Amino acid sequence: MIMWRVTPIRTPASLAAVCLLLAAVSTAGSLQGQNRWMNSSELSFVRTGGNAVSSTLGIASTLTRSWERSDVKIEAGGIRTRTTRLARTAVGTPADYRLVEQSTTTTSVENYYARMRFDRRVSDRTAFFVQSGWTRNTFAGIRNRLVNVLGISTRWTESEALSLRTAYGFTHTVQQDVVPDPEWSDRFLGARVSCEFRLQVTDNSDWRSDLVLDGNGDDPRDVRADWTNSLSVAMNEHLGLKTSLRSTFDNRPALASVPLSSQLGEPAGEVLVPRKELDQVVTVALVVSF
Numbered sequence: 001m002i003m004w005r006v007t008p009i010r011t012p013a014s015l016a017a018v019c020l021l022l023a024a025v026s027t028a029g030s031l032q033g034q035n036r037w038m039n040s041s042e043l044s045f046v047r048t049g050g051n052a053v054s055s056t057l058g059i060a061s062t063l064t065r066s067w068e069r070s071d072v073k074i075e076a077g078g079i080r081t082r083t084t085r086l087a088r089t090a091v092g093t094p095a096d097y098r099l100v101e102q103s104t105t106t107t108s109v110e111n112y113y114a115r116m117r118f119d120r121r122v123s124d125r126t127a128f129f130v131q132s133g134w135t136r137n138t139f140a141g142i143r144n145r146l147v148n149v150l151g152i153s154t155r156w157t158e159s160e161a162l163s164l165r166t167a168y169g170f171t172h173t174v175q176q177d178v179v180p181d182p183e184w185s186d187r188f189l190g191a192r193v194s195c196e197f198r199l200q201v202t203d204n205s206d207w208r209s210d211l212v213l214d215g216n217g218d219d220p221r222d223v224r225a226d227w228t229n230s231l232s233v234a235m236n237e238h239l240g241l242k243t244s245l246r247s248t249f250d251n252r253p254a255l256a257s258v259p260l261s262s263q264l265g266e267p268a269g270e271v272l273v274p275r276k277e278l279d280q281v282v283t284v285a286l287v288v289s290f
Helices: 012-030
Strands: 038-048 053-066 070-092 097-121 126-137 142-158 162-177 187-202 205-216 223-234 239-250 255-261 267-274 278-289
Touching (some): 053 097, 053 278, 142 187
Antiparallel strands (some): 038 053, 038 278, 070 097, 126 142, 142 162, 162 187, 187 205, 205 223
């Protein structure tokens, strides 16, 4: 069972999320809806038993609606893996013994996100947007990350077979790491550039590629990238299969606390070392749309 717990971040930046919600609600009330809400949900589950015990659950949901000059997009999801390790010992003699088993269950993967975006079109191609997104990835060292974005997007082409949109804006980030970095500020302004590309491969399959680049205005070395490529195949009007590869890169990753031993093997405290820069997740999910 996945338990969701969001630690509130009391900062003026969090007001952007409230303003975003109010703007979407007020716009929805003032415009006559021409399209209904559209939802696409993904579910993936893998479980192994016997000599190796583990379970992985992934969920994701996207809710969208468009009006004459406005769009709202709400996304949320997560993935969690729990692994059970068995330790066996034998007590007795080689001819007469009994087995003693001890099991330890740990969480080896945990990644959650939620974001909301509101677009207001000023022309056929150009729109202003505001977005607020929250992320938790404890194994990458991120306990909470809240990013608010204000920017402009451009639709270069839009059809059933092909679509391409780019966006550029300013960001305000508030980040709480699992291991705080004493030399790094947890609040900073920055810039974001993103690209969304979709191509209809066949009559019932689409390929999507979404790339997001974030920069830190306080530290030019702190550059992050989030790139997701996916192939979706529709089985019927409401069901489909989706395979995706998500790669996240952080040029200045969060720190990890590592035990330090002396040359003689005696405990000598702890040291802070950077985590790996690149993380990748491959998922195969059942997609339900309505």
